[in-house]
Each structure stands twice: as structure tokens, then as C-alpha cells.
Amino acid sequence: MSSATFGSICFDSGCLWKNEINVSKTKKRNGGRFVKCLANTKTQKAEKAVRIGVLGASGYTGAEIIRLLANHPHFGITLMTADRKAGQSIGAVYPHLVTQDLPTLVAIKDADFSEVDAVFCCLPHGTTQEIIKSLPTSLKIVDLSADFRLRDISEYEEWYGQAHRAPDLQKEAVYGLTEIVREEIKNARLVANPGCYPTSIQLPLVPLIKANLIEFRNIIIDSKSGVSGAGRSAKEENLYTEIAEGIKSYGVTRHRHVPEIEQGLSDAAHSKITVSFTPHLIPMSRGMQSTIYVEMAPGVTVEDLYQQLKTSYEDEEFVKLLEKRAVPRTHDVRGSNYCFINVFADRIPGRAIIISVIDNVVKGASGQALQNLNLMLGFPENTGLLYQPLFP
């Protein structure tokens, strides 16, 4: 049975899971939902035991955290921040969330962290290092931005065009690709949640690289994303007229996710891997597909790749290898925390084609973030995440 100590409170996963933790008074904070505060007096149900702050709650990933937490038995939101939308209610910003009883959005400078145990940081990269640096060190943090993903800060500076503003915190940050580094995440205080493209790419490739089943050269990745991947703020290139009825490549030869993808694959290989990666924007609101072309190692067959992925992921809740020949579709993971994968023999001998799909806002962002915070606080990692995909 795992446990996590949080301030003076011990969250024992088995205990909380069975709703047997000691709980005393119930309070309503900031006009928000009811949050039960822990004390060592009597045993009651432990609903909403952990107080959550969502920084950037008016953005797409923040809104998705709020949607997911509505069904979380232990996490209750006590703080939500925004920038331009500070002062508004969540129902005004997102009518689909109007039925939730939540605090008003406040500017970060006005945020009171004394009522918060853990935060999801859903802010733009480039702004996040300074903000996280200023937060109380008692907080558990899952950062959805790219600001703490690259271990090498000179690489961050090269690809993000600005100096790293929290190098000491970078050393502490754990890269949160849950299925691959689960044990490290359990003990982390600050988790750098992976990018959506890197999630869809590393999940299928890491087990194959670790098992030396594919060549480390000539990996070609073609990825496609729904427009929500670009966030909610208005941008001319993301207008309906620019996106509808077409497809466009962007970041060609130099997308900022390249070093993140190469970092993860190189770790798996214990040697430097470089990849060709081209992302595309397609006219759908959410969803992501990565189609990956690889050379198999000498003597390796597609059946070997299939069996390796099957073994690696057979006990995983959220990563699913499909039946042979079934083609993964974004439709089938929409709104869920699943990653669906399959592998196919190319017509060219020795080559294989891997297809992986996720919902960019869920497994590619807020769902994986919640999976990580569950682990960091000693809860079963699927808590609040058992949403079935939305189809059609």
C-alpha cells in the first residue's frame, strides 16, 4: 500500500481509496465547491480531501482539468486563475461548465495558495518557470507547459528562444510520461507533463527501442493534431477560414517538440537518436495521430514488434495495442485518456509502420496530468479518469 505525506496530512492510498480516512469539518471556500478538511478526529467519507489549484483555468487544458475533476472523488478545486478573464465565473468563460460550483477566476498575483495542496499549471510556456518558482514549496505541481521538460537548459534556450528562468527547479523536475517513469513520478514534487506529440510518439517507440527491435536511425514521424492543441487565445492562422477544408504542415524541420522527442527516445536507447518529425494541423477540434515509419533491426519481424508492445502494455489501463490489422482512429479515443496503438508491415521489406492516436487534450495534456497527480499523492492512477471515448 503506497502513501504520500502532504504537509501534516498523510494520504494513504488504500485508506483514501476505501474512503476510510479521518475527516472532520466541511468548508465552503471562495464561493467554491465543498471541500472536506482532514483532521485526526473521526472517520468519515473522504470526498474532495485534496485542495486543487488550476493555474490557467480559462484555457483549454485548464477547462479539461475541471471537467475531469468533476468526477474525481478526492480532488476538489479551491483556486482557479486566469489572465485576461480574471474576475469572471467559469460558467461565463465556458458555458459547458456552468453547472459546477467553483471559485471565481482570479489573477495569479491575487491568488491565495494557503487553501491549496496541489496545482495543475496550465499556462503558456515561457511564463511558467517564473510563476512556479514563486509558488510555496509545499505544493505538489504538475506543469502542463514545456518549461520543465528539457533536462538540458541550453537546449531549452535554443528551441524556446529564451533563457531558462528556474534552472534549480529544472534539476528537480521529473518528466511525466506516466507509463514509462511511473516510479519516479510517485516521489516527485514537480512533474513536467509531456507534450501531446511527444506522448503519442514515445509511447509506441520507447518499448521497441529498449528491446533493440528497431534501428535507431531513419525514424520518420508524421503527426496530425486537432486545433485545440494550439490553445484558446485568438490567432489569425487558426481562424475557421484558415483551418477548415484543408490540412497544413507547420514547424517543418524545426518544431519545438523535436528535442523533447529525441530526449525520451535517446534515454531509451542509451545513445543519441535523431528523428524527422513533421506536425500537421487538421480541421478537427481535438485528437492526434502519429504515423511513424521505422526500419526493423536485422532478423526482426512485425510480429516481434507486435508482441513486444503487447507485453509492454498488457497490464496498462490507458495504453492499448489493438487487434492485429485494426487501424487506430482518433474517433475511438476522443474525450478519453487512452492511447491506441497498432503496428503494420510495410510493403517494403524490413520496414514497419506504427500508428498511435490520443486525444491531445486528455492523454496529451490534462488526463495524463491527472494520472500523474494521482500517483504523486498516492491514489490509484486511474482515479477520475475512467471516461469512455465519445463516439460518434
Ligand SMILES: NC(=O)C1=CN([C@@H]2O[C@H](COP(=O)(O)OP(=O)(O)OC[C@H]3O[C@@H](n4cnc5c(N)ncnc54)[C@H](OP(=O)(O)O)[C@@H]3O)[C@@H](O)[C@H]2O)C=CC1
Ligand atoms: N492544448 C493542448 O492540447 C495542449 C497544451 N499543452 C500546454 O499546456 C499549456 C496550456 O495550454 P492551453 O490550455 O491549450 O492554453 P490556452 O491558451 O488555452 O490557455 C492559457 C491559459 O493561461 C492563461 N495565461 C496566458 N498568459 C498568461 C500570463 N502571462 N500569466 C498568467 N496566466 C496567463 C490564460 O488566461 P486568459 O485566458 O484569461 O488570458 C489561460 O487561462 C500550454 O503551455 C500548452 O502548450 C500541452 C499539451 C497539449
Ligand SMILES: CC(=O)N[C@@H](CCC(=O)OP(=O)(O)O)C(=O)O
Ligand atoms: C496544434 C498546435 O499548435 N499544437 C501545439 C502543441 C501543443 C502541445 O502539446 O504543446 P506544448 O509543448 O505547448 O505543451 C504546437 O504545435 O505548438
